[in-house]
Amino acid sequence: MAASRLASKEVRQVLGIGAVCLVPVVLRNNYYIHLANAAMITMIVATGLNLLTGYCGQISIGHAAFWAVGAYTSALLTTRLGWSFWAALPASGLVAAVLGYVIGRPTLRLKGAYLAIASIGVGEIVQLVLLNWTKGTGGALGIKGIPFPRLLGFELATEFQLFYLIFAVFLTIFGVTDGIVRSPLGRAFLAIRQNEVAAQFMGVDIARLKVLAFVISTAYAGVAGSLFAHLQGYISPYGFGFKESVGILCMALAGGMGYRWGPVIGVLLLTIARESFRYFQDYQLVVYGLLLIVVIVFMPKGVAGSVPELVDKWRGRLRRRGQRRGQPT
Amino acid sequence: MAVILDVRNLSKSFGGLVAIDDLSLEVERGTIHAIIGPNGSGKTTFFNLATGLYTPDSGEILFEGERISGLPPHVIAHKGIGRTFQNLLLFGDMTAVDNVMVGLQCRNRYSLVEAILRTGSAVTDQMYKEATKLLDFVRLGGSRDQPSKYLSYGEQRLLEIARALGTNPRLILLDEPAAGMNPQETILLTKTIRRIRDELGVTVVIIEHDMRLVMNLAERVSVLDYGRKVSEGPPEVIKNDPKVIEAYLGVTEE
Numbered sequence: 191m192a193a194s195r196l197a198s199k200e201v202r203q204v205l206g207i208g209a210v211c212l213v214p215v216v217l218r219n220n221y222y223i224h225l226a227n228a229a230m231i232t233m234i235v236a237t238g239l240n241l242l243t244g245y246c247g248q249i250s251i252g253h254a255a256f257w258a259v260g261a262y263t264s265a266l267l268t269t270r271l272g273w274s275f276w277a278a279l280p281a282s283g284l285v286a287a288v289l290g291y292v293i294g295r296p297t298l299r300l301k302g303a304y305l306a307i308a309s310i311g312v313g314e315i316v317q318l319v320l321l322n323w324t325k326g327t328g329g330a331l332g333i334k335g336i337p338f339p340r341l342l343g344f345e346l347a348t349e350f351q352l353f354y355l356i357f358a359v360f361l362t363i364f365g366v367t368d369g370i371v372r373s374p375l376g377r378a379f380l381a382i383r384q385n386e387v388a389a390q391f392m393g394v395d396i397a398r399l400k401v402l403a404f405v406i407s408t409a410y411a412g413v414a415g416s417l418f419a420h421l422q423g424y425i426s427p428y429g430f431g432f433k434e435s436v437g438i439l440c441m442a443l444a445g446g447m448g449y450r451w452g453p454v455i456g457v458l459l460l461t462i463a464r465e466s467f468r469y470f471q472d473y474q475l476v477v478y479g480l481l482l483i484v485v486i487v488f489m490p491k492g493v494a495g496s497v498p499e500l501v502d503k504w505r506g507r508l509r510r511r512g513q514r515r516g517q518p519t
Numbered sequence: 520m521a522v523i524l525d526v527r528n529l530s531k532s533f534g535g536l537v538a539i540d541d542l543s544l545e546v547e548r549g550t551i552h553a554i555i556g557p558n559g560s561g562k563t564t565f566f567n568l569a570t571g572l573y574t575p576d577s578g579e580i581l582f583e584g585e586r587i588s589g590l591p592p593h594v595i596a597h598k599g600i601g602r603t604f605q606n607l608l609l610f611g612d613m614t615a616v617d618n619v620m621v622g623l624q625c626r627n628r629y630s631l632v633e634a635i636l637r638t639g640s641a642v643t644d645q646m647y648k649e650a651t652k653l654l655d656f657v658r659l660g661g662s663r664d665q666p667s668k669y670l671s672y673g674e675q676r677l678l679e680i681a682r683a684l685g686t687n688p689r690l691i692l693l694d695e696p697a698a699g700m701n702p703q704e705t706i707l708l709t710k711t712i713r714r715i716r717d718e719l720g721v722t723v724v725i726i727e728h729d730m731r732l733v734m735n736l737a738e739r740v741s742v743l744d745y746g747r748k749v750s751e752g753p754p755e756v757i758k759n760d761p762k763v764i765e766a767y768l769g770v771t772e773e
Contacts, residue, residue, distance in 0.1 A: 377621055
């Protein structure tokens, strides 16, 4: 029985991946495929935030900074030093992770709101540097002409082609995260979120693991930044501000913190909502905010956490009603 | 018999409040050692010092001959001291078995890569089995897959003991394990604590207000009052020590 369950799980995985591979074929419209690509990149950042906040209980409202660092690293390495995309991609994750370590070490000693405020500060500082260090980052003009990735001599230049590259990277990151979450390390992260004091008496090195969770999440953001730079071909400091940081955090929250499908659901949900209301440009943020309030009030654990609970509740209610009807009075 | 925990001239104040005042104490390996005293006499502060939550102002604590005072809690846990908490600190949303598994992880140290690779179901199954064994030991096997916040108060106390035993301690510090338990639960707890010492060979230090339990269980009792040790000895002696009666009931003026 165990073997058949395993087989069916693998079959489901292959079917799922196959279905996603058909998405660009079904969408066809370049703009929609572009949205899907951007959504997958956002999912990578949100997955890191989920690990940091949902599992380890530490908040960051400055993650767009590490996304930016990844994007600029990749852009500079490929345009100025002529690196290939394949070397720049991991390098971007590494640079963001190193910065994450340098920043995480002191700030993660702070708790709750203080950590959140410090992370906002980090986000602002990085954006100011990008904006004003004209020689290094191109300042407000940003960086143009970021080359498309090349694979076996071919340039991946269309949204259609890039979809599969981004999907492959996302899948890898999702798999690694799943591995971390199921491992003793993941259990230790959860223990920190649940009760920091108790965790340390159980031998969990909370200071080290908090920094580790932060570094992993910043590395993800860095990788996502690199993909973003090569997808857009052009980056400027304006796409990586406080608004973006909050946006990604909202998506992760709406999807469900601490649930592995949470970031995926949250990003899909809010991307679709934003696009559906894009003709009401002025009210876009209002709609966005309303949606978030609805999710938080009615589904405090996010969609991934609350929907199964609600379904259980409704099922129980239906069953009870059925029983009552069946009983002789 | 060797001394497992050696406390030497320990002092700790919080602002003007002297919580522990020049406390010296020896716990022999293989004993059940009770620490009693009125509220605010420094019992829990002593546990917090011994497990690294606080660093002493002066004095030192030796565990198996090695100085542990000043080390952080997770290092002391790895050295072999487990503890429970007066005010229940469980991982509420995690199941009973997962709570114990956090403790079990203390037995091995993994690097990051190892930790990620150790996701194989064989490893998890093995840990699950060990955790179940410990839950059975404290008679909680039936609730192993329940989120710990849904357990009764008494069950949560037992779960804390199982989780602490998971860290594979040679010394376990129990902070009021019988608080909130009914008489039947307390009798079972008494047996369980005795089995921790007899079957697992773990030395037990227990803070407890339930005097019947203390007198039943402990081989040695230390009495604290205002952070000082006012009396020490076997329970029969302690029961009739005028100093102990004074600490609990005050002095009569004649």
